Amino acid sequence: MIEISIDGNTIPAEEGSTILQVARDNKIPIPHLCYHPALKPSGSCKLCGVEVGSPSGKQVVMLSCILKVKEGLVIRTDSPLVAAHREKAFAKLLTLAPESQRIRDLADRFRVPVPPEPNGCIRCRLCVRVCNEIVKARAIKMVKTESGSKVVPGEGKCIGCGTCANLCPTKVMRITDRDNVRTVSIRNEVVSRLPLERCEACGNLYATSDFLAHVAKTTSPHPDTKVVHHLCTACAKMMSDRALTENERIRK
Ligand code: SF4
Ligand code: FES
Numbered sequence: 001m002i003e004i005s006i007d008g009n010t011i012p013a014e015e016g017s018t019i020l021q022v023a024r025d026n027k028i029p030i031p032h033l034c035y036h037p038a039l040k041p042s043g044s045c046k047l048c049g050v051e052v053g054s055p056s057g058k059q060v061v062m063l064s065c066i067l068k069v070k071e072g073l074v075i076r077t078d079s080p081l082v083a084a085h086r087e088k089a090f091a092k093l094l095t096l097a098p099e100s101q102r103i104r105d106l107a108d109r110f111r112v113p114v115p116p117e118p119n120g121c122i123r124c125r126l127c128v129r130v131c132n133e134i135v136k137a138r139a140i141k142m143v144k145t146e147s148g149s150k151v152v153p154g155e156g157k158c159i160g161c162g163t164c165a166n167l168c169p170t171k172v173m174r175i176t177d178r179d180n181v182r183t184v185s186i187r188n189e190v191v192s193r194l195p196l197e198r199c200e201a202c203g204n205l206y207a208t209s210d211f212l213a214h215v216a217k218t219t220s221p222h223p224d225t226k227v228v229h230h231l232c233t234a235c236a237k238m239m240s241d242r243a244l245t246e247n248e249r250i251r252k
Contacts, residue, residue: 004073019064019075020048030064030077031086031110033093033103041065046089047106051076061085086112116147119187120172123149127164127173131156135163137214140191151186158184158192160208182208199232201239206232 001012004019006028013022018041023030034045041063049061052075061081076082090107091114097103098118107114128142128151138156142149151173160182162175176183177196184191196205197212212230231239 002069002071004069004071004075006075007077013069015069017069019050019067019069019073022069023064023077028077029110031106031112032065033106035065045093047086047093049082049085049089051079051081083112086110087114090114119150120170121151121186122170124169126167126169127151128154130163130167135159135161135214136218137161140164140186152189153191157210158194159210159214160184160192160194161211161214177205180205197230199235200230201235202232204232 002015003010004013004022005011006019006023006026011022011026011028020030020032020035020041021037022028030048030050032045032048034042035048043063043066046063048064050064050067051059052062052067052073054060059079059081064075064077090103090112093103094100094107094114098115104114104117123142125142128140131137131140131154137159138154139158140151141154143152144150160175162182162184165171165173165175165184168174173184173186176185180196181193182196183193194208194210197207197209198204199206207230229239
């Protein structure tokens with residue numbers, strides 16, 4: 001048996017053991033993921049870094065799953081140097097496995113700040129810009145949160161036009177039409193749920209009543225139009241093709 005110091009406490013340690021093994025035996029918390037008692041250490045995850053004095057007298061971080069105990073070794077598991085090392089190691093692991101709850105929980109336990117879990121949004125703001133600048137519904141906005149910027153419902157009212165979903169390059173913003181209702185959502189977060197109207201010609205559900213009302217309010221009626229029909233794109237095209245053919249027939 002030899003003696004080492006961990007965080008100012010003298011700890012007896014068996015020769016040949018590693019710092020991580022001694023820490024585990026003495027319930028001293030050090031984050032680790034790639035260590036397994038039945039396997040040789042690989043030093044892959046880099047989470048188990050501890051601060052130790054190098055022979056040159058400089059304080060350095062070394063991997064505790066590899067570092068063997070030595071008489072008089074002075075270890076710190078909770079120093080600014082260790083904290084900076086851990087933050088980098090957790091960030092690297094989360095770029096490889098961003099949705100791993102186990103890594104996130106471990107980081108949380110050791111109070112290591114980590115990047116927010118990605119939700120598929122690349123913050124291009126196309127959805128927000130088109131909603132503000134073209135549709136003018138101001139139904140979504142980008143806000144800064146503790147875990148980064150996020151698209152959330154805005155001050156205006158979603159009319160369920162679906163323009164945001166059509167423009168979203170990652171398709172995380174989407175529209176789902178089910179049971180006469182259109183749902184606009186960003187991943188699992190619902191922006192709006194609106195009833196759908198049927199096309200007057202084919203009877204298919206095709207647009208929300210709010211969208212049709214918005215179009216009626218923001219466009220001026222054509223002077224020749226007596227009655228406004230609500231038609232889906234396919235039927236509107238068919239009607240317009242038919243009208244063109246009819247006009248050509250009359251001209252001949
Ligand atoms: S939801 Fe889609 S369109 Fe909107 S900011 Fe995110 S990636 Fe861009
Ligand atoms: S436990 Fe993974 S590098 Fe030490």
